[in-house]
Amino acid sequence: SSNQGNFLEILRWASETDPLIKSIFEDSTGNASYLSHDIQNELIHIMSNEIREEISFMLNNNKYALMADECRDISGTQQLSIVIRFVPNSNNSTTDKKHVVKEYFLGFIPLEKFDATTLANNIVEFLNHWKIPLESCICLCFDGASVMSSCAAGVHVLLKKYMPKGIYINCAAHRLNLVINDTSKVVRYMSDYFSIASQLYSFFTESAVTNIYFNKAQIDLGLVQSSTLKLWAITRWDSRWTAINAVVNNFPAILKALSDISEDGNGSRATNAGGLLMHDQKSIFIVTSFILHNFLGIIKVLSDHLKSSSLDYVRGECLITSVIQQLKDLRNDESFNQIYEKVKEFCNSNDIDFVQQYRSYRTTAVPARFQEFIIDSTIGQRETLQTSTDYLNRLYFPLIDCMLVELNDRFSSKTLSLMKSISTVYPSSTSFLNTDAIDEFCCHIGGDSSALKNEFFVIKGPPPQKKRFFEKIRN
Numbered sequence: 001s002s003n004q005g006n007f008l009e010i011l012r013w014a015s016e017t018d019p020l021i022k023s024i025f026e027d028s029t030g031n032a033s034y035l036s037h038d039i040q041n042e043l044i045h046i047m048s049n050e051i052r053e054e055i056s057f058m059l060n061n062n063k064y065a066l067m068a069d070e071c072r073d074i075s076g077t078q079q080l081s082i083v084i085r086f087v088p089n090s091n092n093s094t095t096d097k098k099h100v101v102k103e104y105f106l107g108f109i110p111l112e113k114f115d116a117t118t119l120a121n122n123i124v125e126f127l128n129h130w131k132i133p134l135e136s137c138i139c140l141c142f143d144g145a146s147v148m149s150s151c152a153a154g155v156h157v158l159l160k161k162y163m164p165k166g167i168y169i170n171c172a173a174h175r176l177n178l179v180i181n182d183t184s185k186v187v188r189y190m191s192d193y194f195s196i197a198s199q200l201y202s203f204f205t206e207s208a209v210t211n212i213y214f215n216k217a218q219i220d221l222g223l224v225q226s227s228t229l230k231l232w233a234i235t236r237w238d239s240r241w242t243a244i245n246a247v248v249n250n251f252p253a254i255l256k257a258l259s260d261i262s263e264d265g266n267g268s269r270a271t272n273a274g275g276l277l278m279h280d281q282k283s284i285f286i287v288t289s290f291i292l293h294n295f296l297g298i299i300k301v302l303s304d305h306l307k308s309s310s311l312d313y314v315r316g317e318c319l320i321t322s323v324i325q326q327l328k329d330l331r332n333d334e335s336f337n338q339i340y341e342k343v344k345e346f347c348n349s350n351d352i353d354f355v356q357q358y359r360s361y362r363t364t365a366v367p368a369r370f371q372e373f374i375i376d377s378t379i380g381q382r383e384t385l386q387t388s389t390d391y392l393n394r395l396y397f398p399l400i401d402c403m404l405v406e407l408n409d410r411f412s413s414k415t416l417s418l419m420k421s422i423s424t425v426y427p428s429s430t431s432f433l434n435t436d437a438i439d440e441f442c443c444h445i446g447g448d449s450s451a452l453k454n455e456f457f458v459i460k461g462p463p464p465q466k467k468r469f470f471e472k473i474r475n
Helices: 006-015 019-027 037-059 116-129 155-159 172-183 189-205 208-221 237-249 251-264 268-280 283-306 313-329 333-349 388-410 413-425 439-445 449-460 463-474
Strands: 064-072 078-086 102-110 137-141 358-360 383-385
Touching (some): 064 116, 078 116, 189 208, 189 251, 189 268, 189 283, 237 251, 237 283, 251 268, 283 313, 283 333, 283 388, 313 388, 313 413, 333 388, 413 439, 439 449
Parallel strands (some): 064 137
Antiparallel strands (some): 064 078
């Protein structure tokens, strides 16, 4: 290609109107053109340093939120991206919009070690180098990976030594996903179930042949053809509910299609169909499907709200509390028996032998945070699930207990109360200008709650002006 790269091509284009740049190409000697890749990298390095210094100047000891995430570049090098969010001072802002939260990317930190101590030290050294005051950080935004989120020795815990006001917040929707992921660490069958549900979707969607069998089965059984299997996504909670819902609604067609493929086909396709058919006809697969369908259906409302661009923290706090309470209310024999009866009817209508045994052949290791809870599942020996009592004590109750532990851990009361307090300065919130809830937010940022409450009273104004003023703020 005649293209010499962005840097040289931009310079050649600029040389058409800029005499100085034109002289670099025409008058410089061959070994002093200053256009080599080393010079290009040095220029980029100088410009990036200038930008970082300008960001540090704009910050000017204001409060900020720190965001960090691990990523891998095209060469395979693992690195940590560093971003800060803050409101620049009005006299430093270069735009017409004042007092607006802005996000600034500071750079990447190359990583050689990936333990929490190394990551925390790298972040501290990087921020100190660019004169970003550690004590001004009021929020730490990381993902939910254990190295970041561990309550014992996670990165956020280690950074607290330098950033005492830095409350740890990771993506609320991601937290929900981590809750269901951690159930597989307590209930052995869950990892098998996740794998089967994911393989079902792949089997019927990645091949036109298998999809034809599935559509034909729907027609033969009089099922709605517009109802298709849904993707079981690893990082999306709501996709799991829709995937389970699709499996339950299309279960007769799934069994018929798998049976037809295993009988008519040959080779790996028939073998895979036979294996999936065997797993789908196990009673534990159906019991788990109905239990998760019930649990995830409750939580889907919360998941949708937490992903909304117009998130209301007050409503979010109420929904989280409500979901936790609903799960607690389901932890009884009567609620399980209602699900169990539906499962028995479902199995009878699909000619499935409900009296089957499921055995786990691997030792289950319980995470440390669950050690204080009573685990009814057998540990270190083969586990057999056959009766309703087995499913109640070794599947239903452990699933609820695990979800409650994770929900309470990942949505702590301190975080929820702070979210509710912050919403008082958010115009679209139902708690906007609520003076009773502002104290915790002021305490967290070191603000004067009395002065802020006075401003709230002034903003509210007399009743005739109240509605007009609110409309102005919202617009």
